[in-house]
Amino acid sequence: MSEQHTYRVIVRGTWDGLTDEARARLLAEAADHGLAAMRFTEEGTLSYEPQPLKHFSMRYVVVSDAADGEEMAGALAEDRAETALRELGYGFTGLKSTVTDLDTMKVNRKPASRRHASRR
Numbered sequence: 185m186s187e188q189h190t191y192r193v194i195v196r197g198t199w200d201g202l203t204d205e206a207r208a209r210l211l212a213e214a215a216d217h218g219l220a221a222m223r224f225t226e227e228g229t230l231s232y233e234p235q236p237l238k239h240f241s242m243r244y245v246v247v248s249d250a251a252d253g254e255e256m257a258g259a260l261a262e263d264r265a266e267t268a269l270r271e272l273g274y275g276f277t278g279l280k281s282t283v284t285d286l287d288t289m290k291v292n293r294k295p296a297s298r299r300h301a302s303r304r
Contacts, residue, residue: 189250189287192224193261195242196282201275202237210237210274228264240276242268254283 202210214234223229224243232240244261258281269276 187250188247189257189285191246191248191254191257191261192284192286193244193246193257194282195228195244195258195261195265195279196239197241197265197269197276197279198239199232199237199275200277203273203275206272206274207237210234228261228268230268250287254285257285258283 199210210232211234214232217231218233219231221229222231222241222243224245226245228242228244230240230242242261242265244264246257246260248257248260261283262279262281265279266276
């Protein structure tokens with residue numbers, strides 16, 4: 185059995201060819217897709233600014249074989265984003281992903297002596 189890694193993937197893109205209906209729906213739902221909605225989930229969460237209605241991002245958690253690496257996690261998330269956006273009827277272009285492997289991420293912690301010094 186191969187080792188599984190958990191990745192956080194941000195897929196960014198640009199709205200393109202939105203219908204009047206899709207544009208109106210995005211503007212009406214904008215409050216539900218702002219900073220407070222940014223979460224990494226398996227289904228993905230959509231976030232964007234309504235003014236100007238130009239760019240968006242989707243955040244995903246992807247679990248896949250470590251041997252496939254970050255490139256595969258990014259491809260899987262981009263595929264999920266394409267499917268979700270098409271199902272919603274939103275036109276888009278230029279999907280690009282940024283991937284973080286949570287299993288190899290280095291956590292920089294302050295040494296105990298520095299943590300206590302900052303409380304003084």
